[in-house]
Amino acid sequence: MTLSNGTSEGTIRWGILGTGFIAGLQTRDLKDNGFTVQAVGSRSLDTSRAFAEEYAVAAAHGSYEELVADPLVDVVYIATPHPMHRANALLALNAGKHVLVEKSFTMNAREAQEIVDLAASKGLVALEAMWTRFLPHMVKIREIIAAGTIGEVRKVIASHNQSLPKDPAHRLNDPALGGGALLDLGIYPISFAFDILGAPSAIHASASMTATGVDRQTAAIFDYDGGAQALVDCELDAASANRALVIGTEGWIDIEHTWYNPVPFTVHAVDGGVVERYEQPVNSRGMQYQAAELERLVREGSAAGTILPPGESVAIMAAMDEIRRQIGLRYEADAVSEDSLRSGDDND
CATH class of the missing domain: 3.40.50.720 (NAD(P)-binding Rossmann-like Domain)
Incomplete structure (x- = not known):
């Protein structure tokens, strides 16, 4: 599209x-x-x-x-x-x-x-x-995958690691304000995995926590019924190149630093040769x-x-709910939701 x-x-x-x-x-x-x-x-x-x-x-x-x-x-x-x-x-x-x-x-x-x-x-x-999701390079990547250029997609790898404020009172480190790496940073690679491969059939996650009780770094493997995998990770106190790969049976797509911004990408054939390089300047931030x-x-x-129907946004939140369950990260909103479900009251 x-x-x-x-x-x-x-x-x-x-x-x-x-x-x-x-x-x-x-x-x-x-x-x-x-x-x-x-x-x-x-x-x-x-x-x-x-x-x-x-x-x-x-x-x-x-x-x-x-x-x-x-x-x-x-x-x-x-x-x-x-x-x-x-x-x-x-x-x-x-x-x-x-x-x-x-x-x-x-x-x-x-x-x-x-x-x-x-x-x-x-x-x-x-x-x-x-x-x-709506940037030109992501639109082009979906078109390349749909055309079969890299064959059957077997793996998505994406990171979002930044060195952010260490102050315990900062929003990012405060559980009362939804702090932690997952919701602020991990949402990017997780949404990317959904974009390319859809909802996973199983999730395996691990994390390291801060002294304030939020996730400092989180990594997850998404498994899919057809055998594909997504490897996603995020961290809020250490930066990285933040590249992403989409690997298929006939080649791969290498998205440059920082992949979730409007950046170039290169399509490689299975032998490593360059099939296509895409670079489109974007006005403003994008x-x-x-x-x-x-x-x-x-x-x-x-x-x-x-590109991003509302039901998929719900499914992405459900995947992050599962990751949080596995790593032991809970927020006040979770308790509110559980109380509402028990009482049958959906009102504020």
């Missing part, structure tokens, strides 16, 4: 929920590529106004409730930390807004299913903001492509695309 060029006609109006680092990156890519960013919302009006001034956003709201109630907003981009995604997405959907929800989509599969079910019941789009996909779904009245 060939996606758009990542630009917009500007007729669909965006609201930005949250004003952190990732919100700024997405807003800049939207503004640079013709998207209409109508409003921003924060828990602090001063923070919202500062963000609006920096990125030339028309309206600033001092609460999330005011943002989603804005009649000039059609789509809400959820840019808060992932423990807040469920509540923020449900708030926007109940206000009749489509949502683009940062990854990881939620804290667990149950929360993800709540968002997907509510969106479906209201005829709205709920898309996970896994921006890598986060505009996921926004263009959401706008396409809205225009066409479709709830789900083929």
Whole structure:
């Protein structure tokens, strides 16, 4: 499937929920590529106004409730930390807004299913903001695999290792804020494995934990019924080249540093010869492509695309739930989900 060029006609109006680092990156890519960013919302009006001034956003709201109630907003981009995604997405959907929800989509599969079910019941789009899925080099890789160029895919290998803040109070190291390598970094290689091979039949995971009780590094092997495997790993206190490989019976695809960004890749034949090298410059950071996909779904009245349908976002969260079960990583949201299941109460 060939996606758009990542630009917009500007007729669909965006609201930005949250004003952190990732919100700024997405807003800049939207503004640079013709998207209409109508409003921003924060828990602090001063923070919202500062963000609006920096990125030339028309309206600033001092609460999330005011943002989603804005009649000039059609789509809400959820840019808060992932423990807040469920509540923020449900708030926007109940206000009749489509949502683009940062990854990881939620804290667990149950929360993800709540968002997907509510969106479906209201005829709205709920898309996970896994921006890598929609980049041109990933579109091309899927086309090469579908054409049989590297034969039957036998293995996917992908890493996401970064040296991030060591402060125990930092969000990434705080279990109360969904800290750890898995949800912030591991989501990338795990989503990539799903993209190429689908949902695994079995998962084998191990991890090392920090003093604060979150995973410092996690590795997993995904097994598939046909015999294929995916090897995925992540770490938050040591960096690496972060390359990825897709290995097939007739060759392999080598995606360069850093594979989840818009970078070149090379297709090798089974004897090592170069079949093709792909390199396409991308305007801006590349986060505009996921926004263009959401706008396409809205225009066409479709709830789900083929690149990252909502059900797959739920399945990815379920895989990460299983990894967390195996490595002993639990969050407050897990206890809330278990209590709700016991009581039969799905409300906040």
